[in-house]
Amino acid sequence: MDFELKSLSLAQADKLATDALVVLVPDTPALSSEAASALLELTQGVLKQGDLEQGVAKALMCYRPAGVKATRVVLVRAGDGSPSSVRKALLSATALVKTAGLKKMVVFLGLLESETAAIRSVMLACADATYVYTATKPTAKARTLTKVTIGVMDVAAAKGEFNMGQAALSGVEFAKEWANRPGNHATPTMLADAARQLGRKPGIKTEVLGLKEVKALGMGAFMAVAQGSAEPLRFIVMHYTGAAKTSAPVVLVGKGVTFDTGGISIKPAGEMDEMKYDMGGAASVLGTFAALAELKPAINVVGIIPSCENMPDGLAIKPGDVVTSMSGQTIEILNTDAEGRLILCDALTYAARFKPRCVIDIATLTGACVVALGAVRSGLFSANDDLADALAAAGERSQDLCWRMPLDDEYSEGLKSNFADMGNVAGRAGGAITAAKFLQKFTGTLNWAHLDNAGTAWKSGAAKGATGRPVPLLLQFLADQASQTAAAPRKSVSKRKPGTSVAVKATRKSAAR
Ligand code: BES
Ligand code: MN
Ligand code: ZN
Secondary structure: OEEEEEEOOHHHHHOOOOOEEEEEEOOOOOOOOOOOOHHHHHHHHHHHHOOOOOOOOOEEEEEOOOOOOOOEEEEEEOOOOOHHHHHHHHHHHHHHHHHOOOOEEEEEOOOOOOHHHHHHHHHHHHHHHHOOOOOOOOOOOOOOOOEEEEEEOOHHHHHHHHHHHHHHHHHHHHHHHHHHOOHHHOOHHHHHHHHHHHOOOOOEEEEEEOHHHHHHHOOHHHHHHHOOOOOOOEEEEEEEEOOOOOOOOEEEEEOEEEEEOOOOOOOOOOOHHHHHHOOHHHHHHHHHHHHHHHHOOOOEEEEEEEEEEEOOOOOOOOOOOEEEOOOOOEEEOOOOOOOHHHHHHHHHHHHHHHOOOEEEEEEOOOHHHHHHHOOOOEEEEEOEHHHHHHHHHHHHHOOOOEEEOOOOHHHHHHHOOOOOOEEOOOOOOOHHHHHHHHHHOOOOOOOEEEEEOOOOOEEOOOOOEEOOOOHHHHHHHHHHHHHHHHHOOHHHHHHOOOOOOOOOOOOOEOOOO
């Protein structure tokens, strides 16, 4: 999808020849004392007559209104003009324009108090409303609306947000595409190839390890999950270098289970197809790298993706089996369906070698997180208040929300085992938290956070499909980190002890929260 930013006053908007001109109408339009404009008259007339229903996203399409050159004007309520209202408004306006089969539209933001704050939401919502999955359905009608011009009063002020929107968009679409692909079209090998493709972009390097290397590293937990599948495992390591080599990276770890049957602890048949998105964490890491290549922030990022299938088989792990993780800790596999934590724990151990400023893992880890938070917010877990706050803030800023969950030590009681250092599951209660407690046992002194996107990476129901979350959150976090590092005095960066953070202080390590 092609977006363009254009300087547009009300008077210019009147004269703009386009198939559809979408005007965002906030509760209190920011009206300057501008000269008479037909578009403004139309808007005010419609509001006065009550033709545009109250309520965010309510829209009215006017055909060939007098004095306006555009063939159609779509007036859409944008409430308080906040990013979330703007998003809803654009989803509804785009649906109208899409129905008419139009190829181009212009979105006019000049009536909003803050145009800049709206831009990213406009772009992501347009893309979302028009995305069509075609990889294994070539007969699907491809996206018709392909060109969107965003008209703002002040282009210079809007440029930064526009670039951010563009990058976020590429990342989200990349992540969606891979998470939507069925298991046989998104195997670990194929994911690795996608990562290699990204490795051709400037600033990105990709390395892929296979069974031999993973075995040499001693990743017993990861290998245990993969051993039940005929598909070979892949361990993908990506590097984005945007800052000096000496600058400690942020490490992103994404769960890449390309299909989760549950293994010998097999899942019920209903909706098992959806377990193709169990690489939603991996997809979000790949998507973030695609976005980084475009945004080019001054920061170093390492992406780690352990990828395999979780299958029942003659060679598959059995409940009760004990494996040795790369950290040396032994694990009793009480439930083979709790496989995500088994592949992630070795990836977390591996992450330490990069002496990262922080490590964030992203995983469709638990059904319990879906029960707790639904599809609105991802679960956020971290013992570090600064890191948790920074991630939560990035979520708000990018409208890709998360919610912090507790990590009290009492939650790890249930992980005790008589036959190994730990079991891989605790009871049903607090399942999203006990999973995070399991991961925490492999983080040592790392400044670590975990995002459970089981509920947010996928939409069920008629609009079934991947969402690309939490790419916007991750990109915002990385951009924030880059600008904070740039703002920090150079000395403090070079004097920093490896493994501790610059902008995110690795201090307050409270067990609870
Ligand atoms: N991939 C699932 C979690 C999941 C569930 C993701 C629903 C998306 C939607 C994970 O591997 C899993 O099966 N977790 C188990 C853990 C349990 C065995 C402790 C679960 O949530 O049931
Ligand atoms: Mn599972
Ligand atoms: Zn899983």
